Amino acid sequence: MSTSAPILHLIAAVLILILSSAAATDHIVGANRGWNPGMNYTLWANNHTFYVGDLISFRYQKTQYNVFEVNKTGYDNCTTEGNTGNWSSGKDFILLDLAKRYYFICGTGGCSNGMKVSVVVHPLPPPPASSSKGAEHSSAAAAAVGLPGGGRGFVMCVFYLSFWLGFGWI
Ligand SMILES: *[C@@H]1O[C@H](CO)[C@@H](O)[C@H](O)[C@H]1NC(C)=O
Ligand SMILES: *[C@@H]1O[C@H](CO)[C@@H](O)[C@H](O)[C@H]1NC(C)=O
Ligand SMILES: *[C@@H]1O[C@H](CO)[C@@H](O)[C@H](O)[C@H]1NC(C)=O
Ligand SMILES: *[C@@H]1O[C@H](CO)[C@@H](O)[C@H](O)[C@H]1NC(C)=O
Ligand SMILES: *[C@@H]1O[C@H](CO)[C@@H](O)[C@H](O)[C@H]1NC(C)=O
Secondary structure (H helix, E strand, C coil): CCCCHHHHHHHHHHHHHHHHHCCCCEEECCHHHCCCCCCCHHHHHHCCCEECCCEEEEECCCCCCCEEEECHHHHHHCCCCCCCEEECCCEEEEECCCCCEEEEECCCCHHHHCCEEEEEEECCCCCCCCCHHHHCCHHHHHHHCCCCCCHHHHHHHHHHHHHHHHHHCC
């Protein structure tokens, strides 16, 4: 291996980190129709796949509507009691940092007119299948899977580095 190879590997790893971080998706609720009454956001949600590290964003008239994160009871009954977050800027970006089902509703009355959305956030896609030798390092990549925001890029970076350490140096 030439002496410049480690630098090239490092540059490649950093590039992968940057490029794949940019791949985290911002899901705009209702697309160009935004967060408004009279929509069926179940149809919108069914059309999207959410992964840990993605954003969900709500765009609306802040004098009329807002966003609350609630549990299933709040979603089903349009109540904000026990909510775990509220936003009201009119252009809210919310990080989906856990693999779970999230529930959001409007807290100003719009909920009963359809302003409610529930999304399932999936764990990061598994890293590509590797050889048995690469698998020795997979625990480091697996440990990184739970990280919030930008986690996908971080996992790929760690995975790349473990591949490099496993094959380039030994
Ligand atoms: C929205 O669409 C879903 C899926 O087709 C349907 O099950 C649900 O009843 C609809 N909700 C309303 C309020 O129309
Ligand atoms: C689902 O996605 C397709 C392709 O982006 C789009 O044309 C369609 O309008 C979407 N449907 C809904 C209900 O958002
Ligand atoms: C939700 O609303 C339904 C119907 O209004 C009611 O029967 C039920 O008790 C409510 N559940 C909670 C937890 O408030
Ligand atoms: C949702 O939160 C309310 C208020 O804290 C609580 O009474 C209710 O049991 C919770 N529902 C679920 C499904 O966890
Ligand atoms: C909204 O969230 C803030 C903290 O971010 C909290 O202080 C406030 O009480 C919340 N409002 C409601 C109505 O839950």
